[in-house]
Amino acid sequence: MLFDNDGVLVTPPADETQAAATRDAFREVGVDAVAQHHLDAIVTGVTVADLSEICTAYDLEAETFWKAREHHDARSQRQAFRAGDRNRYDDVDCLSTLSQNCGVVSNNHHSTLAFVLDRFDLEPLFETYYGREKTIESLRLKKPNPYYIERALSDLDGDSALYVGDSESDVIAADRAGIDSVFLRRPHCRNADLDVTPTYDVETLRDVVRIADGHSVDESRAR
Template sequence: MYEAIVFDNDGVLMELTEMDLHRRAARDAFEAVGVADPADEHVEAMSIGVTVPKLHAVCDHYGLDPPEFWRTRDDLMARRQQAAIRRGEKGVYDDVTALDALDRPAGIVSSNQQATVDFGLDAFDLARHFETVYGREPTVESLRRKKPAPYYIQQALSDLGTADALYVGDSETDVEAAHAAGIDAAFVRRPHRAGENLSVTPEYEIDGLADVPQILDGEPPASD
């Protein structure tokens, strides 16, 4: 039914990173650029879901250079996540074994750092399943390009040589980005999304990755 498939990473293939780790990395970044005691709300703002306006507002408050601070923040965030993977604190979901059944080109588009995504794929021997992988580069521009913007999905589709693809994600922004790129979306309702109400409608809603091969073959997923 589809010529290719593209996956989100965190919350779909790999487990989510603990929020406390995000906050610690943000504090590390402030300390690295000379801000010893940042306000809690600024640490929170730089922990997850960062936008360009938020970044500029925080940097203006402390007199920081946004590109320099953001590169520092992303580097430290990637290092902490890589360490969590090495310690076994951030793993993969059991149903990633469904990747073995894929019979068409696959890619990844994540809003996490490219360095984090690549490290995890190598650590869990998953890189062999994918022809193209996009995470964010450590630049301010990447915040404009990340989901729900379609930019990285469009790049992946170009690499895969098709616009006939399915995007599999676990968030509303995943569905929005897929639709903005002109492709269908499958929403994976992992336990961390159990009570979430979407304001957008994915073409499929599934409990896990075991349903993906059926969807690709044009069959209704068992959990839809």
């Protein structure tokens, strides 16, 4: 079984925190005034093409800016966890009852994912984990690209699995990897209206455990 991290195992980062980290990155490379739509583009899932266009607008070298952005973003996330502004979900403990080998695949930085697993003593639950490297190229590999999901499946010697996520891109990535998906309706995505259909649609990780154990879950099949 494979799990997303932010919004599944731990609470997701706040948009305001990510925006502040992005402003800090711009300041580091000499830009004090940034258009709101550029901040929004970076926070909500910037592509390589978007990043190139944004950096051109401010006469910045993309590699230099992205290095600064990733540094400040990772720092802000660690600070949020240490301050208690972000935490793990209470139902994560139920994953210890799973008999299947498990892994984590996240669009967050690999180093941030390692920090989270260590801070909340989650490492024993998972055989493998992948986040993206702090490079521009990693933007091409993040979900919905199934690249990291496929790497994790290879580590687990599995060609069938469940991927548990909280976003439409998670469902698409699972489908592209040829595995079933679980859309987990945490509070931040409780009323999300998806344009894709997950294999299962549930509200807690306890539902996921029941699915993995082969038990029925009321209304867990996607609507």
